Amino acid sequence: MIIDGKVISQSLKDAMKIEVDALAEQYGRRPCLMVIIVGNNPASRSYVRGKIKATEYCGFDGHLVELPEDCSEATLLAEIDKLNNDPLVDGILVQLPLPKHISEDKVIAAISAEKDVDGFHPENVARLWLNQHCILPCTPKGIIELLDQAGVEIAGKKAVVIGRSNIVGKPVAKLLLDRNATVTIAHSRTKDLAAVCREADILVAAVGRAKMVTAEYVKPGAAVIDVGINRTEDGKLVGDVDYEAVLPVAGAITPVPGGVGPMTITMLMRNTIECFLNRMNNK
Numbered sequence: 001m002i003i004d005g006k007v008i009s010q011s012l013k014d015a016m017k018i019e020v021d022a023l024a025e026q027y028g029r030r031p032c033l034m035v036i037i038v039g040n041n042p043a044s045r046s047y048v049r050g051k052i053k054a055t056e057y058c059g060f061d062g063h064l065v066e067l068p069e070d071c072s073e074a075t076l077l078a079e080i081d082k083l084n085n086d087p088l089v090d091g092i093l094v095q096l097p098l099p100k101h102i103s104e105d106k107v108i109a110a111i112s113a114e115k116d117v118d119g120f121h122p123e124n125v126a127r128l129w130l131n132q133h134c135i136l137p138c139t140p141k142g143i144i145e146l147l148d149q150a151g152v153e154i155a156g157k158k159a160v161v162i163g164r165s166n167i168v169g170k171p172v173a174k175l176l177l178d179r180n181a182t183v184t185i186a187h188s189r190t191k192d193l194a195a196v197c198r199e200a201d202i203l204v205a206a207v208g209r210a211k212m213v214t215a216e217y218v219k220p221g222a223a224v225i226d227v228g229i230n231r232t233e234d235g236k237l238v239g240d241v242d243y244e245a246v247l248p249v250a251g252a253i254t255p256v257p258g259g260v261g262p263m264t265i266t267m268l269m270r271n272t273i274e275c276f277l278n279r280m281n282n283k
Ligand code: NAD
Pocket: 139, 162, 163, 164, 165, 166, 167, 168, 169, 186, 187, 188, 189, 190, 193, 206, 207, 208, 209, 227, 228, 229, 230, 260, 261, 264
């Protein structure tokens, strides 16, 4: 089974569009997401375009704030402070990576935790690991949603996550654990990675190396979630999984593009609605 992130994402966005109209009726305003981009990184520009498009599609308020590449850290922090204090703004996202002269850690921590739609703020990260109410990071949240929508059972299953980054690997592992999977986090120092992965009923690859996960990594019938985004020499977008080789072995698989990527943006929309509701209901 191919898990079509595009189709699932579209139906979730359609439902949110209706929900947002109802929220506007009920609360007298729409959820508002502000996206900040610094500089002209082409990949970042393209990601931001997708986010703004989804914002418009779902009927949110908000827009893009564009700052030049040589914008100082102080200017960016002042912009964030202004949005933190704006009662009509529900979500703030600063597109990463930032130019070298700006501290990403400082910027992430400067966004008010209640408006942190990316779920990167240390307070939200801590709350996630403490099982407290928090804003979940979008990509891990989207992966769980994909598994649920595809009818893949998580509880009692063995999951292997390749990659231990703060934005993907670790939080995905935590969310799978919270759903009662038995989770192994594999990484660049894992010995005999293929054998470790072959144990998995659910295999999540979040590495950033094209076609690294071959058929020998996959237990027959396993669900394979490909988070990786890589460009081949001829400019083609591919994941971490050798899709053609793994497709006949896997029980379910996400393609790249069209798998986890669209879900990440859709979960950003979901988080914006949640931030709006938390703020309106003063949770
Ligand atoms: P990262 O570079 O922070 O982490 C990569 C992880 O892979 C590290 O923990 C490292 O230990 C592990 N690793 C590296 N080489 C390895 C090897 N040979 N064997 C086993 N493990 C190895 O990256 P990240 O931010 O977690 O992103 C991972 C990938 O997911 C990237 O391709 C990124 O572009 C993509 N990504 C996609 C989305 C999406 O929406 N689809 C969102 C975020 C990241």
